[in-house]
Amino acid sequence: MRRKDWLGVLGFIAKLILGLLFISPLLVGLVFSFVPSRLLNNLPDLETVLGNLTLENYKWIMGYIPIFRFLGNSFVVCAVIIVVQVILSSFAAYAFSFFRFRGSKILFQIILIAMMIPAEVTVIANYLTIQSMNLVNTYAGLCAISLLSGTSIFMMRQSYMQIPRELKEASLVDGCSDMRFLFRIAMPLTVPAIASLAIFLFISAYNMYFWPMLVAQNTDKQTIQIGMAMLVGTENVEYGHVLAGAMLSIVIPVAAFIIGQDYLIKGMTSGAVKG
Amino acid sequence: MLAAVMVAALLLSGCGQTTTSGGPTEINMWSVWTGTGGESIQKMADEFNASQDEYKVVVTYSGSYDETLAKFQSSAKGSRPDMVMVSTESAALFFDNPDYYIPIDKYVEADSYDMSGIYTNLRASYTDSDGKWQCMPLGNTVVGFFYNNEVLEKAGVSAADLNSYEEIEEACQKLADAGVRYPFILVSNSIYYTFPMTAEGIDYVDNDNGKSGSPTRCLLDEEPAASATTKYFQFIKNLAAKDQLAPYDLAAADTRQMFVNGESAIMMATISGMSAIGELSNWELDFGFHVAPTISKGVENLGQCTGGGVLFLGNNGDENREKGSWEFMKFMMEPENTSAFAMATGYLPINQQGADTAEYKAFVEEKFPTAKDAMEAQMATGADVYNAILPMFNDFHQIVMDYMAKVINEPSYTAEQATADMAKDINECIELYNMSK
Numbered sequence: 052m053r054r055k056d057w058l059g060v061l062g063f064i065a066k067l068i069l070g071l072l073f074i075s076p077l078l079v080g081l082v083f084s085f086v087p088s089r090l091l092n093n094l095p096d097l098e099t100v101l102g103n104l105t106l107e108n109y110k111w112i113m114g115y116i117p118i119f120r121f122l123g124n125s126f127v128v129c130a131v132i133i134v135v136q137v138i139l140s141s142f143a144a145y146a147f148s149f150f151r152f153r154g155s156k157i158l159f160q161i162i163l164i165a166m167m168i169p170a171e172v173t174v175i176a177n178y179l180t181i182q183s184m185n186l187v188n189t190y191a192g193l194c195a196i197s198l199l200s201g202t203s204i205f206m207m208r209q210s211y212m213q214i215p216r217e218l219k220e221a222s223l224v225d226g227c228s229d230m231r232f233l234f235r236i237a238m239p240l241t242v243p244a245i246a247s248l249a250i251f252l253f254i255s256a257y258n259m260y261f262w263p264m265l266v267a268q269n270t271d272k273q274t275i276q277i278g279m280a281m282l283v284g285t286e287n288v289e290y291g292h293v294l295a296g297a298m299l300s301i302v303i304p305v306a307a308f309i310i311g312q313d314y315l316i317k318g319m320t321s322g323a324v325k326g
Numbered sequence: 327m328l329a330a331v332m333v334a335a336l337l338l339s340g341c342g343q344t345t346t347s348g349g350p351t352e353i354n355m356w357s358v359w360t361g362t363g364g365e366s367i368q369k370m371a372d373e374f375n376a377s378q379d380e381y382k383v384v385v386t387y388s389g390s391y392d393e394t395l396a397k398f399q400s401s402a403k404g405s406r407p408d409m410v411m412v413s414t415e416s417a418a419l420f421f422d423n424p425d426y427y428i429p430i431d432k433y434v435e436a437d438s439y440d441m442s443g444i445y446t447n448l449r450a451s452y453t454d455s456d457g458k459w460q461c462m463p464l465g466n467t468v469v470g471f472f473y474n475n476e477v478l479e480k481a482g483v484s485a486a487d488l489n490s491y492e493e494i495e496e497a498c499q500k501l502a503d504a505g506v507r508y509p510f511i512l513v514s515n516s517i518y519y520t521f522p523m524t525a526e527g528i529d530y531v532d533n534d535n536g537k538s539g540s541p542t543r544c545l546l547d548e549e550p551a552a553s554a555t556t557k558y559f560q561f562i563k564n565l566a567a568k569d570q571l572a573p574y575d576l577a578a579a580d581t582r583q584m585f586v587n588g589e590s591a592i593m594m595a596t597i598s599g600m601s602a603i604g605e606l607s608n609w610e611l612d613f614g615f616h617v618a619p620t621i622s623k624g625v626e627n628l629g630q631c632t633g634g635g636v637l638f639l640g641n642n643g644d645e646n647r648e649k650g651s652w653e654f655m656k657f658m659m660e661p662e663n664t665s666a667f668a669m670a671t672g673y674l675p676i677n678q679q680g681a682d683t684a685e686y687k688a689f690v691e692e693k694f695p696t697a698k699d700a701m702e703a704q705m706a707t708g709a710d711v712y713n714a715i716l717p718m719f720n721d722f723h724q725i726v727m728d729y730m731a732k733v734i735n736e737p738s739y740t741a742e743q744a745t746a747d748m749a750k751d752i753n754e755c756i757e758l759y760n761m762s763k
Contacts, residue, residue: 089605092583092586092606093583093587115365175396175400178400179400179402182401182402183402187405261393264388264393268354268356268386268388268407269354269384269386270384270386270387273386273387277387277389280360280389281360281364281387282360283360284360284361284363284364285358285359285361285671287362287579287601287602287606288579289361
């Protein structure tokens with residue numbers, strides 16, 4: 052074998068080891084989710100693990116919480132937030148990128164400042180607003196505070212800034228309206244940015260805990276993160292149950308990540324270099 | 327497309343409202359319980375719903391005690407649950423905000439319901455100064471310590487002799503000499519300071535320890551509270567200096583594991599940890615529970631105040647739902663239900679009738695005989711033994727924990743200084759709370 056081939060094989064082995072190292076907590080969690088909780092209070096040896104594999108933890112979860120209802124609710128919330136936020140932030144970002152109007156810089160700076168306010172500061176005020184609008188315990192209430200954010204406007208603006216102005220001018224000459232330019236030209240050209248934004252939004256919406264806890268006041272509207280909290284016993288932690296729940300709850304995010312990982316990486320680096 | 331989303335959102339917004347027309351009245355209960363305790367409460371709700379067709383209790387998990395409290399405090403009248411679980415300590419916040427709840431005494435009186443079976447220490451904590459019941463005791467737990475019989479015996483220590491922190495300190499030296507890695511475990515929690523203070527009959531805030539009115543100042547800068555507090559700080563400081571105290575910042579689950587593994591011999595806890603320890607060791611560990619010691623050696627232990635959580639009737643202005651909630655509360659106080667909840671959670675039953683059921687007696691006899699001592703101690707407790715009623719409990723709790731950590735971590739920081747500084751901070755926190763009202 053030539054030296055170059057050897058280096059390739061060594062590189063592959065190194066990457067494989069590194070990859071396994073990174074994913075090992077997930078793999079260990081997956082295996083332990085098939086082991087009874089009573090054996091997980093101390094680190095079990097391999098023989099104990101292999102000799103006691105069972106589906107009991109998964110069966111228990113199905114009987115204890117409506118996990119598929121929770122997953123479904125999380126999915127609905129994520130879908131609404133992603134679709135609405137991508138559209139609304141595209142509108143705002145388009146205005147900041149292509150329109151010249153008085154106060155646009157200050158307005159954009161205000162949006163940037165809004166990004167820096169921690170959610171914890173506004174959560175109770177938001178809850179009181181949702182309550183006064185009679186949206187407690189509704190999907191609309193669950194989604195309402197996440198339908199627009201400074202981060203998504205900022206991300207979309209950065210990607211629209213990279214579209215040559217000449218393209219916009221040529222479209223105008225050809226009689227293309229702003230809405231048509233946005234939907235037919237600008238958005239298709241920024242699909243990687245939209246996809247990465249969608250994935251970011253998915254991660255944050257899927258991981259929301261305190262807001263759904265406030266707004267969803269019966270089991271029908273609760274999301275998977277609340278379901279996960281329900282698996283942690285008040286007095287005693289059944290690790291098998293928690294791990295099985297975690298494995299079920301990560302199926303959707305892992306699938307989303309696998310589908311969108313290329314876009315996520317592109318999106319993370321898109322604002323790194325000034326275009 | 328946007329229009330479609332908006333229409334969808336509007337449609338979705340109508341999906342969450344509860345309708346009760348034609349069917350039983352729906353009673354919403356916010357529960358903090360998960361695991362076996364959560365299953366036990368759900369079972370009671372299912373049985374209650376099946377037993378009649380006028381009301382339907384819906385149990386909803388509402389997060390931890392703190393999350394539930396934040397959620398409840400943010401909810402306007404009409405959006406509140408019909409019943410809400412609150413920690414014993416946070417009950418004081420409700421007492422100080424009468425608009426939050428309907429005292430159950432209204433229904434106790436109307437029904438002439440017999441609450442005499444409820445333990446005296448629970449009565450002391452959950453009735454007002456006129457003896458009127460404010461809320462229903464749900465869990466019942468006392469503070470004390472678990473001990474590993476085998477390890478104590480090897481070191482020549484008898485748990486029955488450990489009636490004060492001073493005696494525990496002497497025992498820890500024997501245990502350390504016998505090779506026990508961490509003789510004593512103290513989880514970061516203010517109750518291991520306040521319960522022994524109460525056991526000695528020492529008030530630490532004014533207004534009868536908060537019973538006759540919201541406190542206006544703490545009493546830690548005067549006797550006897552100042553000396554007792556200093557002694558307590560000195561006790562944990564001494565153990566830490568001799569490396570006989572387990573790492574202070576461990577989670578409760580980790581300390582239980584350490585205890586079960588025999589790395590430690592004495593662990594401060596509430597008796598509700600009994601099931602967790604038992605399950606961890608497959609009920610094979612020879613362990614027992616001793617009720618809260620006093621701080622000083624040789625003083626009389628006046629009794630055990632309670633913890634464990636309560637159930638309030640939310641004030642929503644709907645009498646029918648209040649009545650339904652009260653009916654469910656009565657169901658929960660049936661002896662077979664209080665004993666079932668106790669067996670599921672490790673708490674003690676809230677009433678003597680629950681403790682007297684054959685199932686509970688068999689459970690105690692088989693798994694944890696020393697629970698009987700805790701129940702006897704409760705029965706012997708007078709109505710004047712209760713933890714301070716502090717509406718600003720969360721801040722108080724944090725201050726105590728901060729000073730506990732400080733005396734452990736800073737060798738040059740004296741117990742006397744900690745007592746004086748803590749008194750100042752608690753007074754500030756009381757003042758701030760009273761200003762905010």
